[in-house]
Amino acid sequence: MRNRKIAHIFATNWLHKIIKVRRDIFQAIADPTRRAIISLIALQAMTPNAIAENFKISRQAVSKHLKVLSECEMLSQNQQGREIYYGLEINKMKEIDDWLKEFRDIWETRFNQLDDLLLTLKK
Template identity: 80%
Template sequence: MRRDVFQAIADPTRRAIIALIALQAMTPNALAENFNTTRQAVSKHLRILTECELVKQEQQGREIYYSLEIEKMKEIDSWLAQYRKIWETRFNQLDQVLLTLKK
């Protein structure tokens, strides 16, 4: 099973889960109440997110709190960095053009 961060964030429900647990740790039941889905479905998404280390869990009694592993999000950021470089270069080039026109 090839699980990577990009595959994990491909699903909109998972992105919604990420958005919620980024703010505070939550249980599967609490998460399911926020969507039109069952606890089991959320549970499966959490398993995928856990497998690619985007999420960490903490047991408290019979409840399991899930929270975002923010470090892993940087992996997407570093992939994006190469393209950010491109659009920043283009922006600077445009900037140059505008400056030249102004003169």
């Protein structure tokens, strides 16, 4: 049984190295810390250390969040000397807006129908 578990762990790690798993935009915004990082770098490009100063988590934890955001293609990297500045890829945010637009349209239609009903009842 133990050998099977070890073989499974080995095979899983091996597959993850071979197959690059593409993350999507919704994985980037699923975590509150990543959403906060997005909000920070939306205002200006920042270094990882500057980003980490805004959180009560380790620099390594911030790096892991930056890695996920990079894998989701949410960040641009600009090297200036020895520093890397992370900026926000605004075009990726459009994917979220496009997805939400469908729901926004549904709710606007429902609210318009409710307005019509209320006007009818009022008369």
